[in-house]
Amino acid sequence: MLRCASLTKTYLSGGRRLTVLKDITFTVEPGAFVAIVGPSGSGKTTLLGLLAGLDRPTAGTVHLDGEELGALDEDRRARLRAEKIGFVFQSFQLIPTLTARENVQVPLELRGEPSAERAAELLGRVGLADRGHHYPAQLSGGEQQRVALARAFSSRPRVLLADEPTGNLDARTGAGIIELMTGLNRDLGTTLVLVTHDLELAARARRTIRLSDGEIVGDTAA
Ligand SMILES: Nc1ncnc2c1ncn2[C@@H]1O[C@H](COP(=O)(O)OP(=O)(O)O)[C@@H](O)[C@H]1O
């Protein structure tokens, strides 16, 4: 499903080279539920960005369903993402000129399957049934995050990549999101790769990859 080999990422900052991922290799099988954990600054967000094809590695490869992301041009990579990947990144903003429901519909439209009903249903499942007509600026940070989650789920992606999807949420909303993601994995076979500090969420994963200082220091099955 998703395979990365010898992934390395080096940033240049202030004339210094900073290698934040070193020789990362692992394979994620279809239907897997993987938690990526590790201290702040260990490279988790960088790794997720490379897996999503949002960022390019300095060295190494990422394959999604047998296609090497780095070998595709930006158009084909964007299309592959729209077809197969849902992602929730903390920095990935909602479109400010669209309502919550319209934002959730965007991936459905990209796939040529617009459905206002499905968008409304998903907003209900993240506890925002009555916020569909609100614009992002009219929603709290946690509400915007839930809209972003509903958007990531809306096209029933084969792979869901999420960076701390329950961070910044109250316990009850977080529990609802955990149920939603666990259900996607169990009922639809959605492959989940989640960066999380949430012990309850990490406990649901069937595999935990531990990063430290840009290297894999643990890879264990639950
Ligand atoms: N665009 C960037 N330019 C330079 N350094 C960066 C950039 N993005 C991240 N880093 C550095 O890479 C390291 C890993 O960051 P990150 O992947 O965000 O870690 P984590 O998500 O585990 O907290 C950090 O030291 C961070 O400062």
Ligand SMILES: [Mg+2]
């Ligand atoms: Mg991070």
